[in-house]
Amino acid sequence: MRKVILAPSLLSANPLDIAGDIEKIKGQCDWLHIDVMDGHFVPNLAYGPNLVAALRSDENISLPIDVHLMVEPPECFIDLFLPLGVDYLTVQIEATPHAHRVLQRIRDSGVKCGIALNPGTPVEWVAPLLPFLDMVLVMSVNPGFGGQKFIPQVLEKAGWLYRERAVKNFNFLIEMDGGLGLENVHTAVRYGCDVIVAGNAVFGHSDPAFALKTMRDKIMEVFQ
Numbered sequence: 001m002r003k004v005i006l007a008p009s010l011l012s013a014n015p016l017d018i019a020g021d022i023e024k025i026k027g028q029c030d031w032l033h034i035d036v037m038d039g040h041f042v043p044n045l046a047y048g049p050n051l052v053a054a055l056r057s058d059e060n061i062s063l064p065i066d067v068h069l070m071v072e073p074p075e076c077f078i079d080l081f082l083p084l085g086v087d088y089l090t091v092q093i094e095a096t097p098h099a100h101r102v103l104q105r106i107r108d109s110g111v112k113c114g115i116a117l118n119p120g121t122p123v124e125w126v127a128p129l130l131p132f133l134d135m136v137l138v139m140s141v142n143p144g145f146g147g148q149k150f151i152p153q154v155l156e157k158a159g160w161l162y163r164e165r166a167v168k169n170f171n172f173l174i175e176m177d178g179g180l181g182l183e184n185v186h187t188a189v190r191y192g193c194d195v196i197v198a199g200n201a202v203f204g205h206s207d208p209a210f211a212l213k214t215m216r217d218k219i220m221e222v223f224q
């Protein structure tokens with residue numbers, strides 16, 4: 001059985017009580033997913049290094065931190081995050097002509113590197129990068145906002161990555177982000193996803209820990 005990682009997105013947490021929301025879910029999740037938005041690559045603004053630093057220095061929070069940079073160009077911003085003790089730093093492939101160089105810099109700093117693909121970006125774009133990647137993030141909504149509708153056509157990208165990884169013996173994780181919840185989490189896992197990001201389905205629920213536990217149960221059914 002594959003280990004499936006649940007990574008709630010703090011974009012949908014209560015901005016006035018992020019620590020309180022993390023306290024509610026920390027027994028039921030594996031990572032924390034943090035969205036960074038620049039108002040340029042995406043039409044929204046969200047989170048930055050100060051939140052990441054505050055989370056990392058909080059002794060009550062030991063969960064791995066997965067930072068999703070929706071900023072252009074990422075090479076101008078990665079140095080803000082690399083010294084903070086993040087676990088994964090993911091950049092969008094559409095945001096730079098120098099994806100390989102950016103990934104190398106992330107890796108050289110001892111941080112795991114990921115590349116994200118918008119729904120309209122062909123998955124083959126990442127093919128030359130696969131040997132150097134720790135994670136591929138398949139966006140299942142257009143980036144910029146939480147609470148959007150899942151785009152099912154992206155599932156095939158996860159399937160392609162899963163097969164490519166098996167055939168060529170690569171090590172990257174396959175992450176999916178956007179519009180995921182109780183009704184489709186099992187489908188994403190069936191297509192090969194290892195990391196499930198969910199914002200609205202978790203923090204929009206009256207009991208976020210219960211929402212995560214129910215997602216976990218749905219995932220378990222895939223392997224039975």
Ligand SMILES: O=C(CO)[C@@H](O)[C@H](O)COP(=O)(O)O
Pocket residue numbers: 009010011012033035068070141142143144145146147148177178179180197198199200201
């Ligand atoms: O990167 C993004 C949005 O750009 C995500 O991480 C969202 O935060 C996911 O939220 P939901 O679609 O699960 O509500």
Ligand SMILES: [Co+2]
Pocket residue numbers: 009033034035068177197
């Ligand atoms: Co994200």
